[in-house]
Amino acid sequence: MGIQGLLPLLKSIMVPIHIKDLEGCSVAIDTYSWLHKGALSCSTELCKGLPTSRHIEYCMHRVNLLRHYGVKPVLVFDGGLLPMKIEQENKRARARKENLARAIEHESYGNSAAAYECYQKAVDISPSTAHELIVVLKQENVCFVVAPYEADAQMTFLAVSKQVDAVITEDSDLIPFGCPRVIFKMDKFGQGVEFKSSMLQQNKELSFAGFTKQMLLEMCILSGCDYLQSLSGMGLKRAHALMKKFKSYDKVIKHLRYSSVSIPPLYEESFKKAIFTFQHQRVYDPIIEDVVHLSDISDNIGDDLDFLGPSIPQHIAQGIARGDLDPFTQMPFQGVSYSSQLVLDKNLHLKSFKPESERKKLDLPVQKNLLTNYFCFASLEAKRTFRAPRVSPKHSTLVADSSISPKEHIIVEDSSCEIDTLLLPSPDSANTNNSAENGFNSKLPEYSESPSPDEMRSPDHALPLESNQSIHGPSSASHKEHDCSIVLDAVKSKTITESRKVIVKSRYFQNKQHNENDLEDKQGKFCSKDGIANDLPESGNPDGYGNTYFKGMTLKRKNSSLECVETENVNPKQIYMGASRDDNGHCNPKLETFMDTKAGEAKFGSNISHLGRYSDIAEKSMERFVSVISSFRFSSPGSRASGLRAPLKDARNTCTNRSSASVDLSQFAYVPKN
């Protein structure tokens, strides 16, 4: 239970890393998490057994991202179930089944949104799902291996035996496994955070000075892991303190017994097994092509190793590792591979299945072109980054001149009109750009984006399917996403302002605007900040919130509407979403919302000192945020936080069109002072 809590405590030694920093390296990939995420977008089809390959495409896109940066991916799949985990797996299977039932029920009532949600929770990444991907990997000559048991152990083995240089995963279990180098949270642009076990000694939150690998492992198990429930009241902090004091688990347990802590009779026995599972789990060594133990088992151990799962004959293990045998049944895949062939082949048969999905199939890459297609995708993204630093000398001077000191008081002035002329593209450039984008994947012709003039000049933008230009990292390929959502966002918020009469009883607004129309105008004029994304302030330590100047607002309930009061020096610890990093690894400024638990009060704001020159944009977006929030009524006026919760949540969803608790400031134009 506790290991998940480990990552946040290792923040001080986690370093942002981009996949391009691993050029020439090979990395093991925890394929399950990729498949699972990719499956979310097509969970309905997957649950119903309908043909789809979105999850495959998702994985292949990432594979090709790595390959483009000269990184060799080795995709690692989960294999058989560990006896210690069977119970857990049954639980999950039951939950999936329930969700599937609920999904079908919702669907029968016509509630497709609820059904979709349940389908997402019901989606199962089975060996046959994995096998579908394996078929593609084989065609594309991508390395992979199916672990005899857990992928975590397999990846650790590959890393420890130097067969890969790093591991990419979402799972913090790799740390107790002793994996020397792990990249967590890698996004679709290749940005993630790197963990190195050699850095552990320098960790700040928890001091690991004097800790051995063994102690770290025992600490993790003590705090609760997949193989052993933690003792009641035992979390990471306590486990850490105990290990620090007693150095080994048996002494810790002795001490706990002595202190009359009730410990299940089998606890110590299970603890030993857990340690062994972490240390000696069965893995496949691709070099000798046989199953070995993660680390060798010395002879003095009894032969009672049932908890590691049955040993697997070499020829079976090879079949499993190569993806020819189902790791559960140890039988060849065949019926299943038919379905994957269906997806991959040009499959004209599909017409008879579902006309609706047929249309999508047309966009699917066919066998041989698969790589080329993904290649094009990546190269198009790369092209976007190719825009030279922006533009009109006038504008860049403005930007350069107006970095705002965090300490400065910010005055919001009505300069939005000037900005419009500066930043909004001329109509024809917008058209040019759109046609290029639409030819590729955009289906939002009505939402024009603001293109970079460089892109407009670029001769190859009209050839989205050619991939002969030099490839640059798609590191800031998110521009397009932002650009699209901006307009969409602005339109949305305007709609809301118009449809629901906004009641803003706020001093803040009384000072800064005269009426609601004024506000609406401003909202309509927020525009893309595209082009200054690479100018993000690199200063500012997003990890430490101590002693930072903080500016925010407090929302107070007043009857059924909200009152907004400017607030300074709000406790920064109440921020509940840290500033994220953009695809260049820079601090990504966000307007963060947070709640105070006091009755009928919600504070929100942004950490100005982290925003640098974005600070006044932050205020502007706050205005909009407040206006949206204010348009919601309290769901339950009697209760305290819950009264604010619902409107806040709705407002967030409305503001950002995603369930993030923040307004992405990159959606707004930078408004230079004076």
Add this chain to the structure above:
DNA sequence: CGTAGAACGTCGC
């Protein structure tokens, strides 16, 4: 202050 447990989002339109 720390832990246990509930709630929520994960993708991508």
Add this chain to the structure above:
DNA sequence: CGTTCTACG
């Protein structure tokens, strides 16, 4: 399954 929020000891 991870992160975040909250209630409770």
